[in-house]
Amino acid sequence: MRAGLAVALLLAVSAWGDEPPDLVRGGVVYRDACESCHGREGDGRGPGAAALSPKPRNFVTGAFKFRSTESGERPLLSDVMRTVSTGVRGTWMTAFGPLLSPTDLKAVAGYVLAFGPKGEPPERVVPPAGELRPLPDTPAARERGRALYQSLKCGQCHGPEGRGDGPAAATAVDDHGESTAPLDFTVGLYKGGSTPQDVYRTFVTGLDGTPMPSYGDSLPSEEDRWALVHYVRSLSRSPGFFRWLFGPRTPWE
Amino acid sequence: MTDGSLARAALSLTLLALTANAEPHLAVREGFLCSQCHVNRAGGGKRNAFGANYSQTALPLWRPGSDTTRLGVVSPNLGEYVSVGADVRVQHVTVETVRTQFEGEWLVAPGGNTLRVPQANLYGELTVVKDHLALYLDEKLGPEGASAREAMILLYGLPYGGYAKAGRILLPYGLRLADDEAFVRQATGFNFGNQDLGVEVGAEPGPAFITAALSNGTLGGTDDNERKQLTASAGVKARWGRVGASYSWNDGTTPAGLSVRQVGGGFAAANFGRLTLLSEVDLIVDTARPKGGERTQSFELAAHAEADLLITRGVGVRAAFGYHDANLKVAQDHRTRLALTVEVFPIPFLRVTATYVMRDDIPQRVQGRGDFFVVQLHGFL
Numbered sequence: 001m002r003a004g005l006a007v008a009l010l011l012a013v014s015a016w017g018d019e020p021p022d023l024v025r026g027g028v029v030y031r032d033a034c035e036s037c038h039g040r041e042g043d044g045r046g047p048g049a050a051a052l053s054p055k056p057r058n059f060v061t062g063a064f065k066f067r068s069t070e071s072g073e074r075p076l077l078s079d080v081m082r083t084v085s086t087g088v089r090g091t092w093m094t095a096f097g098p099l100l101s102p103t104d105l106k107a108v109a110g111y112v113l114a115f116g117p118k119g120e121p122p123e124r125v126v127p128p129a130g131e132l133r134p135l136p137d138t139p140a141a142r143e144r145g146r147a148l149y150q151s152l153k154c155g156q157c158h159g160p161e162g163r164g165d166g167p168a169a170a171t172a173v174d175d176h177g178e179s180t181a182p183l184d185f186t187v188g189l190y191k192g193g194s195t196p197q198d199v200y201r202t203f204v205t206g207l208d209g210t211p212m213p214s215y216g217d218s219l220p221s222e223e224d225r226w227a228l229v230h231y232v233r234s235l236s237r238s239p240g241f242f243r244w245l246f247g248p249r250t251p252w253e
Numbered sequence: 254m255t256d257g258s259l260a261r262a263a264l265s266l267t268l269l270a271l272t273a274n275a276e277p278h279l280a281v282r283e284g285f286l287c288s289q290c291h292v293n294r295a296g297g298g299k300r301n302a303f304g305a306n307y308s309q310t311a312l313p314l315w316r317p318g319s320d321t322t323r324l325g326v327v328s329p330n331l332g333e334y335v336s337v338g339a340d341v342r343v344q345h346v347t348v349e350t351v352r353t354q355f356e357g358e359w360l361v362a363p364g365g366n367t368l369r370v371p372q373a374n375l376y377g378e379l380t381v382v383k384d385h386l387a388l389y390l391d392e393k394l395g396p397e398g399a400s401a402r403e404a405m406i407l408l409y410g411l412p413y414g415g416y417a418k419a420g421r422i423l424l425p426y427g428l429r430l431a432d433d434e435a436f437v438r439q440a441t442g443f444n445f446g447n448q449d450l451g452v453e454v455g456a457e458p459g460p461a462f463i464t465a466a467l468s469n470g471t472l473g474g475t476d477d478n479e480r481k482q483l484t485a486s487a488g489v490k491a492r493w494g495r496v497g498a499s500y501s502w503n504d505g506t507t508p509a510g511l512s513v514r515q516v517g518g519g520f521a522a523a524n525f526g527r528l529t530l531l532s533e534v535d536l537i538v539d540t541a542r543p544k545g546g547e548r549t550q551s552f553e554l555a556a557h558a559e560a561d562l563l564i565t566r567g568v569g570v571r572a573a574f575g576y577h578d579a580n581l582k583v584a585q586d587h588r589t590r591l592a593l594t595v596e597v598f599p600i601p602f603l604r605v606t607a608t609y610v611m612r613d614d615i616p617q618r619v620q621g622r623g624d625f626f627v628v629q630l631h632g633f634l
Contacts, residue, residue: 032328048303
């Protein structure tokens with residue numbers, strides 16, 4: 001395993017071009033920040049993993065939820081950096097952005113990617129958030145989005161009103177075989193981020209390892225993609241007192 | 254008793270108070286067992302890497318740093334085999350002066366205030382066989398001299414979450430509450446000031462947890478290798494909370510006569526989002542029969558109920574109520590205690606608490622009636 005990792009690190013360094021992440025430093029940061037959940041070997045079986053739900057990601061399989069790449073592809077380094085920095089809401093994957101310097105973020109993201117399958121760098125299919133310009137959020141766009149929500153059968157999992165209570169919700173499982181609840185859009189704890197760009201990326205790339213597929217091919221038009229983004233985000237409700245008190249909470253937020 | 258000695262008694266009682274060591278409300282809030290964050294499977298003491306991460310991310314109100322400066326992730330691990338930790342608490346205690354009239358006489362417990370360090374502990378963990386065997390030391394540096402609070406060989410990573418400990422250990426009983434002076438900790442004797450020499454085995458199969466310890470016994474007298482103490486605790490845990498029961502048989506019989514203390518009780522905890530509830534009820538039965546004398550039995554009851562509310566990350570409030578009846582056969586001899594706490598984790602590894610404790614006791618125990626106020630700084634790793 002150690003030898004394999006070393007080879008992987010060398011391959012990874014070669015694939016990252018001019019400014020590769022410092023993988024030695026990445027290993028140190030990984031040990032301090034990630035190992036207790038994701039495990040020494042990156043297999044998602046750290047000493048603290050058993051009690052967590054959802055389970056920590058297994059980096060060895062290469063299936064990452066949050067990517068700018070095609071479904072089934074490895075993520076980009078910047079994708080992993082974004083996840084490490086912002087965390088995954090509603091889970092124990094903490095936002096390490098406030099703690100780690102950009103250099104350390106890059107280093108640990110490189111180290112994480114080195115656990116997974118190797119090969120040519122994957123192709124980006126969603127532009128970086130800074131380059132992704134949302135189309136206007138208008139009543140007409142939301143109405144179009146509502147129609148798409150129905151025609152694409154999003155309600156099968158997420159429910160007709162977006163409450164995460166669709167007929168398929170009860171049987172949804174992730175790649176660990178564990179029950180996974182479809183997102184309740186009214187609560188709005190978007191795991192991959194709640195900005196329009198984040199939601200857009202999730203539609204287009206899907207969430208590998210979960211039942212959430214990619215809709216990149218089903219939604220080729222930019223107008224349709226943004227219409228669905230605006231409709232889904234419009235379902236979010238501001239929390240009342242009782243939801244604040246008793247509702248779902250992200251521990252590190 | 255003179256005014257001065259009463260004052261010292263009241264202060265010494267108070268100064269023991271609120272020496273928090275474990276935080277079961279945090280475990281219940283997050284749906285974890287104690288072992289999620291602590292090396293010691295029964296809770297308290299050194300935190301593991303997950304606990305250290307939790308302390309830096311889920312607890313603090315502010316995480317210092319700017320866009321260009323980050324603190325990095327602080328780890329208790331000094332390498333692959335050595336890990337350390339610490340707890341240091343500094344308190345300022347203000348005690349109310351109490352005057353009570355009893356049988357025509359005025360009893361006075363003068364108040365006062367003082368600053369002190371109720372706890373300074375260093376922890377060390379040496380991993381001998383990765384994921385299976387470690388040497389663990391919880392060394393109390395103060396107050397009142399250094400001593401090992403816990404020193405044990407820890408075997409872990411066994412099937413069904415099994416583990417075994419041997420050495421000087423804290424016995425596994427009830428909820429390991431933060432406040433050592435809660436009546437359920439004080440009256441039962443299962444607190445952080447009362448260790449024993451023995452072995453403990455436990456397992457965490459699925460949602461269940463079970464643990465049992467056989468030790469020399471702490472009822473008094475020297476160990477004769479015949480009389481022992483058996484302590485056991487079991488329960489089930491779910492995301493919403495936990496329920497369980499504990500029992501202890503402590504045989505302190507000597508040639509002078511029979512002396513057995515049994516402690517049994519139940520505990521329950523529940524989490525509702527930001528609101529966490531904890532409770533424990535214990536019955537203590539002391540049986541004695543001096544050589545040639547009559548058999549006597551006394552019954553003692555202690556109860557605890559606590560509500561914790563998380564306002565926002567790093568800020569919480571707590572109300573804890575305690576009830577203690579030292580002899581169930583005697584009417585109206587109970588005492589109560591209500592503690593209201595504001596708890597803030599301003600930055601990683603630092604906690605500030607302010608606690609006001611209202612106490613009520615029978616008139617002749619005037620030293621147990623005064624309210625007190627404690628401000629505590631707690632630095633930890």
